[in-house]
Amino acid sequence: MSAVLLGYELRTGRPIEVPVGHMAITGQSQASGKTTTLEGLVSRCGLRAVAFVTKRGEGSFRVASPIPPYFRDRCDWPFIKSILEATASEKLKFQLAEIIKICQHYSGPEGSWDEPKSLRDVMANAETALKKARGIASRVYTELFEYLRMVVPEIERLPYSKKLKLRTGLNVMDLTDYDFPLQALVVRSVIEWVHHNAEHTIIAIPEAWKFAPKQRGSPVRLAAEELIRQGAALKNFLWCDSQDLAGISSVLLRQVTVWLFGVQRDPREIERTLEHIPADTAKPTKRDIATLGRGQFIVSFEREMYRVYVQPAWMTGVHAEAIARGEEPVESAREIVRDFDLEHAGESE
Ligand SMILES: Nc1ncnc2c1ncn2[C@@H]1O[C@H](COP(=O)(O)OP(=O)(O)OP(=O)(O)O)[C@@H](O)[C@H]1O
Numbered sequence: 394m395s396a397v398l399l400g401y402e403l404r405t406g407r408p409i410e411v412p413v414g415h416m417a418i419t420g421q422s423q424a425s426g427k428t429t430t431l432e433g434l435v436s437r438c439g440l441r442a443v444a445f446v447t448k449r450g451e452g453s454f455r456v457a458s459p460i461p462p463y464f465r466d467r468c469d470w471p472f473i474k475s476i477l478e479a480t481a482s483e484k485l486k487f488q489l490a491e492i493i494k495i496c497q498h499y500s501g502p503e504g505s506w507d508e509p510k511s512l513r514d515v516m517a518n519a520e521t522a523l524k525k526a527r528g529i530a531s532r533v534y535t536e537l538f539e540y541l542r543m544v545v546p547e548i549e550r551l552p553y554s555k556k557l558k559l560r561t562g563l564n565v566m567d568l569t570d571y572d573f574p575l576q577a578l579v580v581r582s583v584i585e586w587v588h589h590n591a592e593h594t595i596i597a598i599p600e601a602w603k604f605a606p607k608q609r610g611s612p613v614r615l616a617a618e619e620l621i622r623q624g625a626a627l628k629n630f631l632w633c634d635s636q637d638l639a640g641i642s643s644v645l646l647r648q649v650t651v652w653l654f655g656v657q658r659d660p661r662e663i664e665r666t667l668e669h670i671p672a673d674t675a676k677p678t679k680r681d682i683a684t685l686g687r688g689q690f691i692v693s694f695e696r697e698m699y700r701v702y703v704q705p706a707w708m709t710g711v712h713a714e715a716i717a718r719g720e721e722p723v724e725s726a727r728e729i730v731r732d733f734d735l736e737h738a739g740e741s742e
């Protein structure tokens with residue numbers, strides 16, 4: 394398995410490499426430097442990667458190619474079930490019959506319709522069925538219709554690409570203009586595309602607790618779990634970026650081989666983080682996690698554990714090593730970022 398330079402061990406300045414595999418990175422917003430870490434790793438590992446910007450002010454990707462959002466319409470029942478679960482109040486275990494019905498050709502007491510070819514068709518079928526259905530079936534159709542009514546017009550309004558072209562290095566899709574349900578559909582489309590068409594590709598899932606939650610189904614979770622089960626042979630990897638590990642699908646967490654812990658301050662949050670690390674992985678202490686600084690992570694893999702200052706993509710190794718040893722303050726990074734931004738101003742337009 395190939396390895397990638399993460400950064401330099403605190404105090405000693407020893408270079409620390411990590412295996413390239415499924416990864417989870419956690420830590421307090423802004424104070425830790427998760428996005429900067431992902432970008433640094435991608436810039437050095439030689440694989441292609443796709444990441445997403447989902448909230449405004451997330452200006453941390455600097456060494457990246459912007460690509461248009463990719464979306465592929467799908468209307469098979471497992472997919473429709475997953476989007477319904479993502480929004481419905483509880484797990485819709487017993488309503489499969491209704492979901493399957495509106496995803497196929499149907500003619501019966503609830504109306505008649507053709508096999509849907511798009512989400513808009515599924516929405517129309519749900520609306521037709523809604524008029525005649527009773528009881529729990531009527532609730533399922535209502536929830537489905539309400540959900541689709543939210544996303545379908547947005548999908549049709551916003552520009553997106555039906556083809557996905559990934560360049561080498563880091564590709565970033567800006568989804569800040571989209572509402573969460575549509576962001577999720579784009580992330581899912583990308584995961585599925587990678588699963589079926591790509592090798593040696595990394596997908597960084599932003600806010601994994603929200604996109605691939607433990608408690609309920611979601612389009613991203615469904616696709617991510619499929620990829621993670623089969624992806625390792627093709628060297629497709631998921632990197633989960635999450636302020637909170639506790640909320641992430643356990644199917645995903647079980648496959649993680651490289652753990653990166655950034656600073657967290659709330660003792661209960663730290664405890665929850667530690668609870669989610671598998672028993673055979675080296676565990677940092679609460680104090681270790683609480684005392685980390687910006688850009689500092691504890692990395693844990695294959696029973697090894699190091700405290701590391703992570704080298705950002707825009708910083709030289711020599712400088713990062715000096716920060717790790719404490720010979721340079723971490724604040725010196727600000728000037729480097731500023732110079733980098735000035736030098737590359739206008740490049741991504
Ligand atoms: N290794 C580092 N060295 C110096 N500065 C860093 C480092 N990592 C991050 N920073 C700085 O810290 C700030 C926050 O970084 P970043 O956006 O990566 O954090 P994040 O953990 O992804 O935050 P969020 O959870 O809000 O997405 C940025 O200004 C970034 O330049």
Ligand SMILES: [Mg+2]
Pocket residue numbers: 427428429451453
């Ligand atoms: Mg981030």
